Amino acid sequence: MELHISLVGRKDLSGEIYRQLRRAILDGQLRPGDPLPPSRELARRLMVSRTTVTGAYDRLAGEGFVTARVGAGTVVSAHLAPRRSRPKSKRIGDTLRARPVWDAIRMPTAIFAQPCRFDFRSGLSDAALFPHAAWRRLMARQLRSEAKGTIVYDTPAGNRRLREAIARHIGVSRGVETSADDVIVTNGAQQALDVIARVLLSAGDQIAMEDPGYFPARWAFAALGLRVRGVAVDRDGLDVDAIPKRARAVYVTPSHQFPLGMSMSLSRRLALLAWADRHNTAVIEDDYDSEFRFGDRPIEPLRMLDTTGRVIYVGSFSKTLLPTLRLGFIVAPPSLREAVHKAKLLTDWHTSTTMQATLAHFIDGGGFARHIRKAREIYRVRHRTIAAVLARDFADHLTVVPSTTGLHIAALARTASADQIGVAVRRASEIGVAVHQLSRFGVDSQGPPGLLLGYGAIPTARIEDGLRRLRSCFYH
Numbered sequence: 001m002e003l004h005i006s007l008v009g010r011k012d013l014s015g016e017i018y019r020q021l022r023r024a025i026l027d028g029q030l031r032p033g034d035p036l037p038p039s040r041e042l043a044r045r046l047m048v049s050r051t052t053v054t055g056a057y058d059r060l061a062g063e064g065f066v067t068a069r070v071g072a073g074t075v076v077s078a079h080l081a082p083r084r085s086r087p088k089s090k091r092i093g094d095t096l097r098a099r100p101v102w103d104a105i106r107m108p109t110a111i112f113a114q115p116c117r118f119d120f121r122s123g124l125s126d127a128a129l130f131p132h133a134a135w136r137r138l139m140a141r142q143l144r145s146e147a148k149g150t151i152v153y154d155t156p157a158g159n160r161r162l163r164e165a166i167a168r169h170i171g172v173s174r175g176v177e178t179s180a181d182d183v184i185v186t187n188g189a190q191q192a193l194d195v196i197a198r199v200l201l202s203a204g205d206q207i208a209m210e211d212p213g214y215f216p217a218r219w220a221f222a223a224l225g226l227r228v229r230g231v232a233v234d235r236d237g238l239d240v241d242a243i244p245k246r247a248r249a250v251y252v253t254p255s256h257q258f259p260l261g262m263s264m265s266l267s268r269r270l271a272l273l274a275w276a277d278r279h280n281t282a283v284i285e286d287d288y289d290s291e292f293r294f295g296d297r298p299i300e301p302l303r304m305l306d307t308t309g310r311v312i313y314v315g316s317f318s319k320t321l322l323p324t325l326r327l328g329f330i331v332a333p334p335s336l337r338e339a340v341h342k343a344k345l346l347t348d349w350h351t352s353t354t355m356q357a358t359l360a361h362f363i364d365g366g367g368f369a370r371h372i373r374k375a376r377e378i379y380r381v382r383h384r385t386i387a388a389v390l391a392r393d394f395a396d397h398l399t400v401v402p403s404t405t406g407l408h409i410a411a412l413a414r415t416a417s418a419d420q421i422g423v424a425v426r427r428a429s430e431i432g433v434a435v436h437q438l439s440r441f442g443v444d445s446q447g448p449p450g451l452l453l454g455y456g457a458i459p460t461a462r463i464e465d466g467l468r469r470l471r472s473c474f475y476h
Helices: 013-026 038-047 049-061 132-147 161-173 188-199 216-223 268-277 332-349 354-366 367-393 417-431 459-474
Strands: 064-068 074-077 183-186 206-209 227-234 247-252 282-286 313-316 328-331 398-402 406-412 450-454
Touching: 013 049, 038 049, 049 064, 049 216, 132 354, 132 367, 161 313, 161 328, 161 354, 183 188, 183 332, 188 216, 188 282, 188 313, 188 328, 188 332, 206 216, 216 227, 247 268, 247 459, 313 417, 332 354, 354 367, 367 398, 367 406, 367 459, 406 417, 417 450, 417 459
Parallel strands: 206 227, 206 247, 247 282, 282 313
Antiparallel strands: 064 074, 183 328, 313 328, 398 406, 406 450
């Protein structure tokens, strides 16, 4: 370990070396058994005589802090008493304060929690379905390729081959006509939203979003100083008539409303685009999991219906592949392309080039399409199973919101309050069942009482047992 000792402006050099080493030992920075640098080497680094260093070492040894071993040098003594914590001192970090907006943001600890036996948390995909072997081969090939040449920074827009693959994918699967030039690769959809907001909006501007809605997006917007306004949703999606007239952007999840799950009707989508055109407003469309559709005709993205260039399309591979890959993308109108590139550059320069190249090969080789087909059928069974059990065994407590897309199902409480639902959720957690409350997704106020049940992370064979345990929590 590189040991830092400062002698700048000091007079008693041997005493100063002794005091700083003693403090490092007492604070636990140097642990029992850790070696101290050879006296000759430390003297050379500090530009002092060796006698100065050996004097400090002898004093430490005399007090029992270190032990000199023949052939092994000087080490921290093994018999020291338990470490003392360092007394707190007033530092710059103790006086600076973050903006109040950060106090209002809760760290989503449930996302980081360890997997449980009956995991109905939303936003998770099944890691067991991910083609690890195929991905490993592609990544190894990419790393071997990179080892043959000089590694340089890439363009902020992302790997050209991946951008072309994304353009083809959403063109075929979602009907979004675009070119690679309009695609920008990001670290997940969350960074995409942050970059878009930085490009379009200034502190104090209003942005509207669905209420209930995706709270990480709300926090990202609020952290940038935007005024976030919730807009109610009904069975047809966002209530366009309720959008604040001063909103400079509208964030929506029209293909699979998060968290309730309905799709925005065609009339509402057309009304939203017309509203945006009248008010000179941008629409941010988050199409986060529409690859998994289990019935009805595909819903046309807003981007497909847009004729005036107001829709900014956001996609992600977190739900279709793995959240840990952190790969997403923006499809920006040409008028915003350069600014989005600059915002991405200033944020982190570019997303991992190795991951981008691997995903490009995975898509081009047909691996992504095969994975989607396989996962869709498995998720279809899980979706159908949960919906059937909820209708059969929870009818006295919950009403299922009809949905045919994605990786979760929402169920509204019939009579229970949000607090009562919260008690049931906590009881469920104690017996190994993880599930989210709908009330936590409110924007302007608490969301509706109910449950959000994801099925990406729970094996099909465990669903009925998990729901049986969950139901018992309502009668505890």
